[in-house]
Amino acid sequence: MAKKSSRSGRRRKQSRASARKRPGLIRRLLLPVLLLLILVGVGYALWLDHTVRDQFEGKRWAVPATVYARPLELHVGRSLTPDQLETELDALGYREAGDTRRPGTWRRSGPGIELATRPFTFWDGPEPAQRVRLTLSGDRVSALRSVDGRDLALVRLDPAVIGHIYPGHREDRLLVRLDQVPATLVAGMLVVEDREFFQHFGLSPSAIARAAVANLRARRVVQGGSTVTQQLVKNFYLSSDRSYWRKFNEAIMAVLLELHYDKEDILETYLNEVYLAQDGERAIHGVGLAAQHLFGQELERLSLDQQALLIALVRGPSYYNPHRHPQRAIARRNLVLDIMAEQGVISTDQAQAAAQRPLDVLPPRRGPRETYPAFMDLVQRHLQRDYRREDLQSEGLRIFTTLAPSIQRATEQAIHRGLRDRPVELEAAAVMVDVDSGEVTALVGGRNPRYAGFNRALDARRPVGSLIKPAVYLAALDQPSRWGLGTRLEDLPLTVTDERGRPWEPRNFDRQFRGEVLLVDALAHSYNIPTIRLGQELGLSTVGRVVERLGVPTPRTLYPSYLIGTGELSPLQVAQMYQTLASGGYRAPLRAVRAVTEQDGTPLNRYPLAVDRAFEPASVQLVNLALVEAMQRGTGRSAVGALPAGLVVAGKTGTTDETRDSWFAGFGADVLGVVWLGRDDNTPTGFTGSSGALPIWTQAMAEIRPRSYSAELGTELELVWVDEGTGRRSADGCAGARALPYKAGAAPEEWTACGERHATRQERTGLGNWIRGLFR
C-alpha cells in the first residue's frame, strides 16, 4: 500500500497546484472521474468474476496422459532371465528392500526373489496387490507361489510408466474426491493451514492480524495470513510474483470464489491443486499423486505420520524434501502432529506414536526413469487417429502400450555395443515385434536412443536390398505346380532393360555365375540373377501384389531392379512385411497401443488383435524354411555361433548399392527383429547386411531369448528327396540327394534312376528330418 499512497499523494499535490490557477475545475471534474472510477472498478470486478468462474466451472486441470509399458505377466514356464527380470523391476521403479511388506518392493530370497506387487486397475479388471515368491531356473520361471506357499497360476505386475503426454507445463496429478481423502488428513491440513476455513468468507482478518503480529515480532515474514481459498486462488489463477497488486486481486478473487462455490468444493480443489513434490521434470500436485509418489500407496491407506508429512510439505516441497533434508522433514512433520493433537484432530498418544516413526517414504529410484522417445512417437501417431492432441495432454488418460522394457533394453544395448567403435555418422534403427499379435515391443530411432530427433525407425525410407527377395519366392512357391524349393533356376549372365530404357546387367554379390542353382539356395544365398529371372517369369505385377499382401506399399511403376530391392521402406514397414511371413501368412497390423482408459480406469478404447489370412500358410512355411536355411548355411550363417546353441531362427540380410544400407530382418517363433544401419546423408557405410546389421540383431536376440522357429511341416507339407544336380526326385542314400519340403502332392514328377530304385513309400516326416537335412 505504501507505494500506492505516495503516488496518489504526488497526484494530489499536482492537482492542488492547478486548482489554485483555475478554481472550480476540480468540482466540475469530480463527478465524472468518480463515475468513471466506479465503472472501471465494477468492470474489473466483473472480469475477475468471469475469470474465477470460467476456470472453475469447466475442467479445472490439464492432466497429462500417462503412458504405460505392457505389464509383465508371470507364470510357470515363462521365459525370463534374471537380467530381464531386473530390467523390468527397474523400469517399474520397484525398490530392493529388506522386507516386502510394502507394495513395489522386492528382495532376493534363495534361488529366486520375493516380490510385493502394486495393485492396479487394468482394462479387463483390477489386479490386487500380492506378495509372491518367484523362482527362476534355466532362464524360465520354475515356481510361482504366494508367500504363504500357495501355487499361483498367473500374476500380472502393474505396468511401468514409460512417459507422459504433457501440455506446456509439466504438472501431473491424480484427481481425488474429498470423500477419498482420510478425514484426519483433511482436518490436519485445515488446522495447520487455515483454522477458520469453515467460518471465513475467503479472507480471514484474524489470521492476517495474527500473521502480522508474528511477522512484526520476528521482523521478517514467518507466517502468511493466507486462507486455503487464497492459496488456491494464487496457485490456480495468478502468477507467483509477490506484488501487492497480486495480493489485492487474490483477496477479491478469494471472496468471489467463496460467493460462487461451497466450502467442500473449494477444499477438494485445493487438495488436488497443491504442489507437493518433484519427480525429475514432472511436478507432483495434489495429495492423490503425492501419496503414490512418496509412499507408493493409495491415499486411503496412508498412516498418520505419512499424512502429517504430506501436510508438512505444503509449506515447501523442496525445503522439506524428505530425501534431501530428512531432519527438516521430520521436524516439520512432528510439528504438524503436535498441532493436530493440540487442536483435537488426533489424540496426544496418537501424535506421540506417529512422531516416533521414521520417514516412511520410498527410497529414490535406482536410476533415472528411462525415456523412449522413438516409441512414444509411434504411440502418439497411432493415437492421432482417435484422439485430439489437446485431449491427450489434458484428460489424464491412461494409455496402455505394447513396449516390453526388457526387449527395448536388449535392443538399445545391442545397438550401443555394435556402434561403439564406429564413426559417429553411422546411424541405426531397430524394431522388435511380437510375431503373432503384431505388437511392437521395442523401437529404436537412432544410435542415441534417448535423443528425440529424427525417428529413423519410422521416417527413414531406404532401399531394402535383398530383404524384398522373400516376396519374389513367396509369389513362386504359392504356385506349387510350377515351383518348389528344388526347382532349378538359371544363374548365367543376363541383360534386362532398366527404368531409363538402357540395358542393365545385374550381377550376383560375389560376381560369380553358377549355371543353375536350386530355388532354396538362390534365396538362402541371396543370388541376384536367379531372383530377377524368377521375378520376370512371375511378372513384376504378381510380385508387387504379393508385397502389398505382405502389408507394405509398392512404387507406382515396377522395374526389374525392384526384384533385388530398389523399393524404399522404413524399418517399421519392413517389420510389417516380415511379421506376415513370421506368423505363417497371417498379417496382423503392427500395433503400439492395446487400450486407453480414463484416469479412474473406465475403458475408452481397445485396439484388439486383428489377423488377416494373407497367404496360404504352407506357401509361407516353404519361404520361411528357406530363410532358416539362410541362417544355417546361407548369408546369415555368421550369426550361428553368437546365438544360444540349438536356437532355430529364420532371417534375411539386405545390402544396398555401395553398402549405403545394411539391413537384417529375422525371427524365431515369437520375436521378430529388424535392424538397419546407414548414414543420414546416404553415403556408403562399408557394411553389408551380414557384417553390420546382423551382429546387432544377433546380440539383441541372444539377450531376448526368442523361442525356436518351428520348422514343423504340418499336414500340408512333406519331405521329398531331390537330386541337386537335376532337380529330379531322388531317394535317401542316393548321391546328391537332398531332403526338401514340398507341398503335399507337388513333388517333382521325374525321377532319377537311383531314386526310382531306392524309393520307399514316402513318409511324412517332421522337424527332425528337415533339420538333419539342413546339416547334411
Next chain:
Amino acid sequence: MKSMAGIALLSGLLVLAGCAAPGAPGGPAVGDAREEQRREAAPQPAPAVAALQDQAEQASAAGEHERAAALLERALRIEPRNAGLWHNLAIVRYRDGDYRQAESMAQRSLQHAGANRDLERRNWELIAVSRELAGDTGGARAARDRLATLTAGTEQ
C-alpha cells in the same frame, strides 16, 4: 436364408468352447503335432492359460464380449499356437458381427488344431456361417463341402 443359417448355428456358438482349452478335464484327445507345439510353448501345461480361459468364459457368459476378447488375447500371448484359444476368439468376433475376423481366426485355429477332429469341424462350421453372413456364398458352400467330408469321416 442367410439369417436362417446364422441363427441355426448361433445357438451352438453361444458359449465359448471350454473343452478346447488344453489341460481342461474331459477335453478331446489332441494330436501329436499339438502336443509338440504345447511342449514348445511351455515346458509344463499352463494353468495360467486355463485360468484366463475360465475368466474369458465367465465374461462371455455375462455378455462382456470385449473383456472376453481381451482375456483371450492375454492367454494367446502366453500360448500363441493354442488352437482352442484362437477358436474361442473367433467365436467372440462372430458374436460381435465381425465375420471377417471370425473367419481369419477360425483359420488360424485350424492351422494349429492338429488331429483334433472335433475342433476342426467346429472351425469349419464357424467359417461357413461367417462367410455366409459376410455375403461370400461361394466360400460358404466350399466350407460346407469341407465340413461334409469331415462329418462323414472320409477326409484323407
